[in-house]
Amino acid sequence: MATVTEHTQHPIGIYFKIWGLLFVLSAFSYAVDFFHLQGYLRWTLILLLMAAKAGLIVAYFMHLKWERLALIYTILIPPSALIVLVWLMMVEGDYTFLTRMTHFG
Secondary structure (H helix, E strand, C coil): CCCCCHHHHHCHHHHHHHHHHHHHHHHHHHHHCCCCCCHHHHHHHHHHHHHHHHHHHHHCCCCCCCHHHHHHHHHHHHHHHHHHHHHHHHHHHHHHHHHHHHHHH
C-alpha cells in the first residue's frame, strides 16, 4: 500500500515580504551609485548588498531554507572555499608585486 506524503505549502505572505526586502536592498544598492561613493566603501557595500540579495533568493525562492542541513552545506561550502582561495590569491598577488617592485625598481 502506497503512503501519501503530506504536501505543505508555505504562506504567500512570506514571499511578498522577501520580495519587499529584495526591493529595499536593491534601492540601497542603487543609492550607493547615486551618492557617488568611491573606493573600498563603495565596493564593500555593493558586494554585501549583492550577497544579501543572493542569500535571500537562494533561501526562500529556491526553498533552501527548508532543506536538510547536509544539503545546505553541500551547496554553500564550495563557493565559500572559492571565495577564500581567491582572496588568498589576491593577497599573494599584492605581495609578489610589491616584492618585485622593491627588488627591480
